[in-house]
Amino acid sequence: MKFHSSFFTSVLLAAGTLVLAPGCNKSTQTGSTATDPANEIVIGEVGSLTGNEATFGTSTRDGIRLAIEQINQSGGIQNKKLRVVTMDNQGKPEEAATAVTKLITQDRVIAILGEVASSRSLAMAPIAQTNKVPMVTPSSTNPKVTQVGDYIFRVCFIDPFQGSVMAKFAHGTLKVKKAAILRDVKNDYSVGLANFFTETFKKLGGEVVVDQSYSAGDVDFKSQLTSIKTKEPEAIFVPGYYTEVGLIARQARELGIKAPLLGGDGWDSAKLTEIGGKALEGSYFSNHYSPDDTSEHVQKFIAAYKAKFGGVPDGLAAMGYDAAMVLADAMKRAKTLEKDDIREALANTKDFQGVTGRITIDHDRNAVKPAVVLEVKSGGFAYKETINPS
Amino acid sequence: MTEFLQHIINGLGLGAIYALIALGYTMVFGILQLINFAHGDVYMLGAFIGYYAGRYLGLANVPGLGSLGAALALAMLGAAVAGYLIERFAYRPLRKSPRINVLITAVGVSLLLEFGGQIIFGADPKFFPTLYVPGEPFMIGTLQMNRLQLLVLAISLVLMTGLRTIIFKTKTGRAMRAVSFNHDNAALMGIPVDRIISVTFMLGSALAGAAGILVGLTYPKIDPLMGVMFGLKAFVAAVVGGIGNVTGAVIGALLMGVAESLVIAYWASTYRDALAFGILILILLFKPAGLLGTHRQEKV
Incomplete structure (x- = not known):
C-alpha cells in the first residue's frame, strides 16, 4: 500500500503549493522629478495595471498622470509639485491591501487615489481610515465603500x-x-x-x-x-x-x-x-461620460489625452482625471496640507466642474451625477x- | 427535456477538452508515477503559440480549416518541444531521487511557466484570433449543435484515436507499455528507457498544445494563468477515470464536463469547482484506483 499513501500525500502537497502562488509588487512614479522632499506633495495610487481587468488600471493611471502633469505645469499646489507613487495590485484585493499599507507606512503619502473595482477599494478603505489618510476612489460604485468611514470619498455615482x-x-x-x-x-x-x-x-x-x-x-x-x-x-x-x-x-x-x-x-x-x-x-x-459629449470641457480633455497617450480616453481615464483634479482642488482650498484639513476640504467639494459632470460631494461622501x-x-x-x- | 439534452451537449463539449489535457497527465503518470503539474501550463503555451501564429503568420486573415490545421500543427510541435525540454532538464536529472523531489520540481516548473508567461506574454488577457468561422448551428429539433463544438469534439476524437493507435499498435507504444510496467526490466530487454519517456512527454504535451488551440477557438480569451484551473480539473478527471489508464482519462473527463454543466444549470455556478474536487475526494476515499484503474501491487 505504499503507492497509495504517497500518492495521497503528493496530491495534497501539490494542491497546497499551487494555492500559494507568489505575487510581487511593482511601483512606478510620475510627476515632479525634484528630489527635494520639502517641495513636493506625495500622493499614492493603487490600480490593477496587470491581471484580468488591466485596462481599468492603465486607463485610470493615464487619466491621473494627465491631471498631475497639468496641475504641476500650472504652478502646483501652494508652490509645491505633486508626485504620484503608483502601485500595481494585479487585480487582487489582498495585493491592494498590501499596496496601500506600503504607500502609507513607507512612502508616507498624504492622500490615496484608487481603486476602480469595489472589491479592491473595500480591501483598501479600512487601512486608509485607520491611518486617517484621505482616499478618493475614481470609480468604485458599491455603496459600502464610502460607508467604511469619513476619510473615504468617491467622485462617481453609486x-x-x-x-x-x-x-x-x-x-x-x-x-x-x-x-x-x-x-x-x-x-x-x-x-x-x-x-x-x-x-x-x-x-x-x-x-x-x-x-x-x-x-x-x-x-x-x-x-x-x-x-x-x-x-x-x-x-x-x-x-x-x-x-x-x-x-x-x-x-x-x-x-x-x-x-x-x-x-x-x-x-x-x-x-x-x-x-x-x-x-x-x-x-x-x-x-460615467461619453466621448461624444461636445462641451468644451470634455473636448479639451480628450484632445490633451490624445496628444499624450494617443487614442480616445475611456470612462475610467476620465474618472481617474476627475479624481486627481478633485483631490488637487481640495488641497488648494485646504487650510494646511495636513491630512485632516484635506479631508475637510474634500468633504466641502461643491459644484466642481469635472469631465464627467458637475461633482458635489454629499454628506455620505458620494458624488451625485447623471449617468449616460x-x-x-x-x-x-x-x-x-x-x-x-x- | 430539450434543455436537459442541451446541457448534456454543452457538457460533452467541455469534457472533450478536459480529456485532451487529462490524457497527458495519465500517460506521464502511467510511465513515471509522476504527476506532471506543469502539464496545464504546457496547454497554456499551446494557446499562446496559436495566438502568435494567428497574429503574426497571418493565419487569422484567412480563417478556415487550413489555418486551423496549421495552427494546430504548430502548437502541437511547440508544445512537444516544451514537453521534451521540461522532461530533459527538470525531471531526468531527478530520476533516481525520491518521488517527492520530482513532484515539488513539477510544481516549480509549473510556477515558472505561469509567471514567466506573465512577464513574456503580459498578464492581461489576450483575444484569441479567429482561425475558423463556424457557420449556422446545426439544429436537431430545438437542440442547438454549434459547429465549433462539433469540430472540437471531432478533432479531440481523431487525436485520441491516434494516440490509442500509437500506444497499442506500434513498436514505440509497446515499448511505452513495457516501461510503464518496470523500468529496469524494460532496459534489460533493450528498450531505450530515457528515449521512450521523452516520447511519452512529447505525445502528452502535443495533445495539451492541441487542447490550447481548441480552447482558444471556443473561449477566445487566453492568459498565462489559464492553465491552472483547467489543468487541475483535467488532473481530477484523470484521477477519477483511474490515473495511468488512457480510456479512463477520457471517460473521467467527459463525466466531469457533463457533471459541471448540470451543476451550474440546476444548482449554482459557485458549486462548480467544489463539485470537481468533491468528486476527487470521494473517488480517493472509495475507489482509490479510479473508475477504470486497476489495483497495482507493489513488489518488494
Missing part, C-alpha cells in the same frame, strides 16, 4: 443609481417586460448592481424571469445561458467586467439568444468589443441618452 438607470432604460426606452440577470457572484459591484436593477425593474412593473450567476475567471457560460434561453427574456442584464462579458455575449449568440445584453460601467474597455466581436452589437451599458447610456455600435460606443438622478 450602484443603487446605476442599477436603476439600466432598469429605467430597459423599461422606458427598450420597452422590456421580461428581463434575465447573469451576475458575477464573487464581485461586490456586480451583486450590488444586479440587486438594485431587480428592485427598480420590479417597481416599474417589469419581471425578472431568471437570475443566474458565474464567477470571475470562468470561460464557459453555456449552462447558464441555456437556462436563461428557455425563459425567453427580452433583455439580459450582465453587470460584470468586460473580459467575461465579451465571452458571455459570444456564447449567447452561439446558442441563438437574440436579446440585447445590458450592463454597467464595468463594460467600459476597448477589449470588450475585441473579445465579444459582433455579438455585442446593439447592447447597452451605463457609463452607451450603445455598442460598429465596434465602438455611441451615445444613446442621459439619465439624471431623481
Whole structure:
C-alpha cells in the first residue's frame, strides 16, 4: 500500500503549493522629478495595471498622470509639485491591501487615489481610515465603500443609481417586460448592481424571469445561458467586467439568444468589443461620460489625452482625471496640507466642474451625477441618452 | 427535456477538452508515477503559440480549416518541444531521487511557466484570433449543435484515436507499455528507457498544445494563468477515470464536463469547482484506483 499513501500525500502537497502562488509588487512614479522632499506633495495610487481587468488600471493611471502633469505645469499646489507613487495590485484585493499599507507606512503619502473595482477599494478603505489618510476612489460604485468611514470619498455615482438607470432604460426606452440577470457572484459591484436593477425593474412593473450567476475567471457560460434561453427574456442584464462579458455575449449568440445584453460601467474597455466581436452589437451599458459629449470641457480633455497617450480616453481615464483634479482642488482650498484639513476640504467639494459632470460631494461622501447610456455600435460606443438622478 | 439534452451537449463539449489535457497527465503518470503539474501550463503555451501564429503568420486573415490545421500543427510541435525540454532538464536529472523531489520540481516548473508567461506574454488577457468561422448551428429539433463544438469534439476524437493507435499498435507504444510496467526490466530487454519517456512527454504535451488551440477557438480569451484551473480539473478527471489508464482519462473527463454543466444549470455556478474536487475526494476515499484503474501491487 505504499503507492497509495504517497500518492495521497503528493496530491495534497501539490494542491497546497499551487494555492500559494507568489505575487510581487511593482511601483512606478510620475510627476515632479525634484528630489527635494520639502517641495513636493506625495500622493499614492493603487490600480490593477496587470491581471484580468488591466485596462481599468492603465486607463485610470493615464487619466491621473494627465491631471498631475497639468496641475504641476500650472504652478502646483501652494508652490509645491505633486508626485504620484503608483502601485500595481494585479487585480487582487489582498495585493491592494498590501499596496496601500506600503504607500502609507513607507512612502508616507498624504492622500490615496484608487481603486476602480469595489472589491479592491473595500480591501483598501479600512487601512486608509485607520491611518486617517484621505482616499478618493475614481470609480468604485458599491455603496459600502464610502460607508467604511469619513476619510473615504468617491467622485462617481453609486450602484443603487446605476442599477436603476439600466432598469429605467430597459423599461422606458427598450420597452422590456421580461428581463434575465447573469451576475458575477464573487464581485461586490456586480451583486450590488444586479440587486438594485431587480428592485427598480420590479417597481416599474417589469419581471425578472431568471437570475443566474458565474464567477470571475470562468470561460464557459453555456449552462447558464441555456437556462436563461428557455425563459425567453427580452433583455439580459450582465453587470460584470468586460473580459467575461465579451465571452458571455459570444456564447449567447452561439446558442441563438437574440436579446440585447445590458450592463454597467464595468463594460467600459476597448477589449470588450475585441473579445465579444459582433455579438455585442446593439447592447447597452451605463457609463460615467461619453466621448461624444461636445462641451468644451470634455473636448479639451480628450484632445490633451490624445496628444499624450494617443487614442480616445475611456470612462475610467476620465474618472481617474476627475479624481486627481478633485483631490488637487481640495488641497488648494485646504487650510494646511495636513491630512485632516484635506479631508475637510474634500468633504466641502461643491459644484466642481469635472469631465464627467458637475461633482458635489454629499454628506455620505458620494458624488451625485447623471449617468449616460452607451450603445455598442460598429465596434465602438455611441451615445444613446442621459439619465439624471431623481 | 430539450434543455436537459442541451446541457448534456454543452457538457460533452467541455469534457472533450478536459480529456485532451487529462490524457497527458495519465500517460506521464502511467510511465513515471509522476504527476506532471506543469502539464496545464504546457496547454497554456499551446494557446499562446496559436495566438502568435494567428497574429503574426497571418493565419487569422484567412480563417478556415487550413489555418486551423496549421495552427494546430504548430502548437502541437511547440508544445512537444516544451514537453521534451521540461522532461530533459527538470525531471531526468531527478530520476533516481525520491518521488517527492520530482513532484515539488513539477510544481516549480509549473510556477515558472505561469509567471514567466506573465512577464513574456503580459498578464492581461489576450483575444484569441479567429482561425475558423463556424457557420449556422446545426439544429436537431430545438437542440442547438454549434459547429465549433462539433469540430472540437471531432478533432479531440481523431487525436485520441491516434494516440490509442500509437500506444497499442506500434513498436514505440509497446515499448511505452513495457516501461510503464518496470523500468529496469524494460532496459534489460533493450528498450531505450530515457528515449521512450521523452516520447511519452512529447505525445502528452502535443495533445495539451492541441487542447490550447481548441480552447482558444471556443473561449477566445487566453492568459498565462489559464492553465491552472483547467489543468487541475483535467488532473481530477484523470484521477477519477483511474490515473495511468488512457480510456479512463477520457471517460473521467467527459463525466466531469457533463457533471459541471448540470451543476451550474440546476444548482449554482459557485458549486462548480467544489463539485470537481468533491468528486476527487470521494473517488480517493472509495475507489482509490479510479473508475477504470486497476489495483497495482507493489513488489518488494
